[in-house]
Amino acid sequence: MADTVNNALDPQLDRRGFLKGCTMAAAALGLSDAMIPKLVEAAATAERPRVIWLHFQECTGCTESLLRSSHPDLARLLLDIISLDYHETVMAAAGHQAEQNLHDTVSKHPFILVVEGAIPTKDGGIYCKIAGKTAVDILAEVAPKASAIIAIGTCAAFGGVQAAAPNPTGAVGVQDLVSGKPIINIPGCPPNPVSFLGTILHYLTFKRLPALDHLNRPLFAYGRRIHDHCERRPHFDEGRFVEQFGDEFHKLGYCLYKVGCKGPETFSNCPAVRFNDVGVWPVSVGHGCTGCTEPNFWDTMTPFYERLPNVKIPGSGIIADADKVGKTILGATAAAVGIHAAVGIGKRLIKGKDQE
Amino acid sequence: MATYEKHHCWSVLLRLFHWMFALSIVFLVTTGFYINNPWTNTMIEGSLSFPMATMRYIHYVAAYTFSAAVAIRLFLYIFGNAQERIWDILPFTKRNLNNLKMTLLQYSYISDKHDERLGHNILAGLAYLFTFIAAVIMVLSGFFMLYPEASFWQGWGVMLFGNQQFARFLHHLLMWWFMIFAVIHLYLCIWNDANEPEGLISSIFTGAKFKHKA
Numbered sequence: 001m002a003d004t005v006n007n008a009l010d011p012q013l014d015r016r017g018f019l020k021g022c023t024m025a026a027a028a029l030g031l032s033d034a035m036i037p038k039l040v041e042a043a044a045t046a047e048r049p050r051v052i053w054l055h056f057q058e059c060t061g062c063t064e065s066l067l068r069s070s071h072p073d074l075a076r077l078l079l080d081i082i083s084l085d086y087h088e089t090v091m092a093a094a095g096h097q098a099e100q101n102l103h104d105t106v107s108k109h110p111f112i113l114v115v116e117g118a119i120p121t122k123d124g125g126i127y128c129k130i131a132g133k134t135a136v137d138i139l140a141e142v143a144p145k146a147s148a149i150i151a152i153g154t155c156a157a158f159g160g161v162q163a164a165a166p167n168p169t170g171a172v173g174v175q176d177l178v179s180g181k182p183i184i185n186i187p188g189c190p191p192n193p194v195s196f197l198g199t200i201l202h203y204l205t206f207k208r209l210p211a212l213d214h215l216n217r218p219l220f221a222y223g224r225r226i227h228d229h230c231e232r233r234p235h236f237d238e239g240r241f242v243e244q245f246g247d248e249f250h251k252l253g254y255c256l257y258k259v260g261c262k263g264p265e266t267f268s269n270c271p272a273v274r275f276n277d278v279g280v281w282p283v284s285v286g287h288g289c290t291g292c293t294e295p296n297f298w299d300t301m302t303p304f305y306e307r308l309p310n311v312k313i314p315g316s317g318i319i320a321d322a323d324k325v326g327k328t329i330l331g332a333t334a335a336a337v338g339i340h341a342a343v344g345i346g347k348r349l350i351k352g353k354d355q356e
Numbered sequence: 357m358a359t360y361e362k363h364h365c366w367s368v369l370l371r372l373f374h375w376m377f378a379l380s381i382v383f384l385v386t387t388g389f390y391i392n393n394p395w396t397n398t399m400i401e402g403s404l405s406f407p408m409a410t411m412r413y414i415h416y417v418a419a420y421t422f423s424a425a426v427a428i429r430l431f432l433y434i435f436g437n438a439q440e441r442i443w444d445i446l447p448f449t450k451r452n453l454n455n456l457k458m459t460l461l462q463y464s465y466i467s468d469k470h471d472e473r474l475g476h477n478i479l480a481g482l483a484y485l486f487t488f489i490a491a492v493i494m495v496l497s498g499f500f501m502l503y504p505e506a507s508f509w510q511g512w513g514v515m516l517f518g519n520q521q522f523a524r525f526l527h528h529l530l531m532w533w534f535m536i537f538a539v540i541h542l543y544l545c546i547w548n549d550a551n552e553p554e555g556l557i558s559s560i561f562t563g564a565k566f567k568h569k570a
């Protein structure tokens with residue numbers, strides 16, 4: 001059995017916490033409990049993979065949620081099973097020394113690259129520079145040497161808020177710039193730490209990456225729609241909806257569909273894995289899903305409190321509700337039909353019907 | 357007094373397509389509105405009710421009818437009779453371009469002349485083709501929403517629409533085309549029936565049109 005007590009691992013991480021973290025990851029991965037010892041073994045004995053963590057256009061929220069999970073064991077476990085050679089938020093080195101570490105790892109060792117944040121491409125990429133180099137250049141230098149790339153958060157996966165229309169900096173996700181490397185997207189704003197941990201443990205245990213969907217998201221975490229695992233779903237099927245935040249139906253915990261919940265359009269394990277170790281997620285506390293794990297969510301999931309996006313008529317500055325546009329056009333059509341009929345009847349009254 | 361000849365024009369399959377299409381759309385639009393805005397909310401609570409689940413179920417039954425109709429029309433565009441094939445209504449030949457012009461002039465009351473032909477006039481044919489394309493998009497976006505986890509639909513859906521919400525938005529917007537089309541379509545069918553002696557409306561039931569004897 002692996003040494004999970006003291007030697008290889010952080011002395012502050014006790015065995016109970018260690019097993020708990022592995023069990024959570026196994027549950028998230030959908031593995032049977034028979035597999036837990038395998039995960040434990042892999043986490044404790046495998047050579048710790050080197051990880052380079054690059055930050056581009058982001059808010060560091062993904063890192064924060066990972067490190068400050070109220071459950072310290074999770075973050076500690078994560079930091080113990082990987083060797084985090086470069087991470088701007090938590091590394092001890094600074095300045096030239098930090099850059100040196102980056103270069104050493106890139107040129108001398110196999111490593112996993114984690115990217116947090118979008119990459120701006122406009123105007124030569126000048127909107128994000130670190131140590132005098134643009135994000136585009138840094139990625140182009142590091143990515144080809146990585147054995148696999150994990151894009152953590154919606155920004156690194158799909159561009160995120162920076163890429164929202166009109167996307168002033170030309171921000172894109174990693175998969176738009178890098179090809180020929182396995183890329184795993186773990187989107188979310190922020191994503192659940194368990195989804196990240198599960199991906200890493202899967203890699204350590206099975207020596208390969210988890211199965212992905214068409215957007216390169218691991219199926220174990222993004223294989224189902226929120227709506228299909230939501231605890232308010234019976235209210236949806238039986239037609240009980242919140243009409244307005246704070247109304248009587250809101251207090252009764254009815255479905256949030258009519259106040260814009262995007263659960264029916266969003267893939268994530270939020271209702272199953274939940275957050276902050278107290279079993280909460282947005283819908284459980286009365287706020288609809290905002291669709292943060294989906295591409296272009298700032299453009300297509302907004303307004304967050306309406307069911308559908310607004311129609312923007314280019315050039316006119318008109319932004320209107322889809323049904324208003326539809327009703328207007330249908331009304332105009334009906335009016336045109338009426339006028340056409342009236343003209344026809346008028347003409348016939350004046351000219352008389354043609355003889356056959 | 358003019359004499360008329362009865363001509364067979366629409367096959368049974370086309371007529372079947374028409375009524376599958378038209379009737380399913382009535383259900384799809386009605387249930388579609390309900391799905392977008394389940395207005396009954398708790399009004400019918402206490403009875404045996406799954407209003408949202410039921411409306412969605414009706415939507416899907418109608419959707420399969422609609423999809424089958426679309427498949428029939430696709431078949432007829434290629435293998436149907438002379439009036440049903442797609443070449444008959446494409447404005448690429450001189451004769452068809454002329455018909456398009458004549459139809460526009462007639463509909464705008466500038467000319468009284470009717471360019472007689474057995475199948476659809478070109479303007480109608482193009483409107484039907486456009487509706488057919490819109491119907492294909494409804495089917496694609498609809499199945500993408502219905503089977504979001506199926507790899508086949510996910511692959512196509514993500515490629516065409518980007519995400520579920522955009523598919524839904526397009527699905528909803530295009531619904532308005534079917535309502536607008538229905539208004540114009542019914543009006544022009546009645547208009548033609550009243551102005552021309554070919555028996556247009558009954559043709560979609562019987563398959564036969566009446567033409568001047570040559």
Ligand code: HEM
Nearest residue numbers: 384385388389391392419422494495498499501502528531
């Ligand atoms: C002319 C044909 C159709 C019309 C007018 C129509 C209309 C609509 C409308 C208005 C909605 C509500 C969207 C919203 O605003 O939230 C909807 C939802 C939907 N439709 Fe259709 N639809 C049509 C055909 C189809 C077809 C062919 C399918 C194929 C299966 C389909 C499947 C769906 C699905 C899965 C939903 C989402 C329901 C949910 O998630 O609750 N529809 N449709």
Ligand code: HEM
Nearest residue numbers: 377378381475476477480484487534537538545556557560
């Ligand atoms: C009671 C209602 C309706 C009647 C009496 C009717 C009648 C007709 C007639 C007479 C035609 C042949 C017209 C021609 O030769 O150009 C036709 C064709 C057609 N109608 Fe309708 N219609 C009805 C409802 C609808 C509705 C609700 C829709 C769909 C929104 C629809 C869609 C079509 C289409 C797509 C065609 C073209 C058939 C083809 O592809 O060749 N109809 N209809």
Ligand code: SF4
Nearest residue numbers: 230233255256261263
């Ligand atoms: S709250 Fe949202 S995810 Fe839950 S059932 Fe309602 S619409 Fe679906």
